[in-house]
Amino acid sequence: xxxxxxxxxxxxxxxxxxxxxxxxxxxxxxxxxxxxxxxxxxxxxxxxxxxxxxxxxxxxxxxxxxxxxxxxxxxxxxxxxxxxxxxxxxxxxxxxxxxxxxxxxxxxxxxxxxxx
Amino acid sequence: xxxxxxxxxxxxxxxxxxxxxxxxxxxxxxxxxxxxxxxxxxxxxxxxxxxxxxxxxxxxxxxxxxxxxxxxxxxxxxxxxxxxxxxxxxxxxxxxxxxxxxxxxxx
Numbered sequence: 001x002x003x004x005x006x007x008x009x010x011x012x013x014x015x016x017x018x019x020x021x022x023x024x025x026x027x028x029x030x031x032x033x034x035x036x037x038x039x040x041x042x043x044x045x046x047x048x049x050x051x052x053x054x055x056x057x058x059x060x061x062x063x064x065x066x067x068x069x070x071x072x073x074x075x076x077x078x079x080x081x082x083x084x085x086x087x088x089x090x091x092x093x094x095x096x097x098x099x100x101x102x103x104x105x106x107x108x109x110x111x112x113x114x115x116x
Numbered sequence: 117x118x119x120x121x122x123x124x125x126x127x128x129x130x131x132x133x134x135x136x137x138x139x140x141x142x143x144x145x146x147x148x149x150x151x152x153x154x155x156x157x158x159x160x161x162x163x164x165x166x167x168x169x170x171x172x173x174x175x176x177x178x179x180x181x182x183x184x185x186x187x188x189x190x191x192x193x194x195x196x197x198x199x200x201x202x203x204x205x206x207x208x209x210x211x212x213x214x215x216x217x218x219x220x221x222x223x
Contacts, residue, residue, distance in 0.1 A: 033210070033211070035211070041202060041204075041215050041216045041218070042213075042215060043204070043206075043211070043213035045210045045211060045212070048209075048210060056209075056210055058210075059210070091158060091159070093159075093211075098209045099146070099147055099164075099166075099209050102164065103164070104149050104151070104161025104162075104163075104164055105149075105159075105161060105211065106161065107151075107158040107159045107160070107161075108158060109157070109158050110158050
């Protein structure tokens with residue numbers, strides 16, 4: 001399809017619990033990006049993939065965050081032992097290439113994670 | 117990374133007035149992308165600028181990339197209520213986002 005599908009839309013976890021978010025990129029898009037949006041307007045880049053390979057993980061808090069993009073499966077972002085500060089909307093985006101002229105990134109509708 | 121600062125943070129206009137948001141960087145940017153996010157929604161790609169001095173138009177929206185590739189602007193002529201949302205600039209392949217300008221349009 002022509003949309004990036006993110007599930008679930010909402011996720012509530014108690015502090016210390018695990019959270020797993022999923023993203024199905026647009027078919028044919030070889031790049032996937034994860035972003036965290038906190039305080040309504042601040043986006044933080046987390047990680048990007050080129051197909052199933054990590055392209056850039058400089059934004060990932062390595063201790064508790066991990067991500068995968070395996071063939072024939074949705075990409076996933078997992079947070080072990082969630083903290084209150086992890087409460088945010090997590091967006092996934094996909095793109096056919098990097099900075100390809102005329103193409104932007106297509107974002108999914110996001111997963112709102114609330115840690116209580 | 118290619119950090120970008122965006123101003124103003126908020127803008128409240130009457131329908132029919134013009135609106136401009138500015139994006140600035142202390143370093144030369146490889147590109148600028150602009151996105152719009154409606155309240156409760158997700159960012160939607162508007163445009164990408166890559167060339168020095170580039171100007172692109174989409175109906176009432178005009179996008180500019182500075183000659184030194186250190187700043188960019190988005191101008192909306194004669195705003196409509198459908199323009200409400202937050203406009204973000206972003207740069208680099210990892211999309212370093214500015215903090216956005218939230219536009220409110222009063223009928």
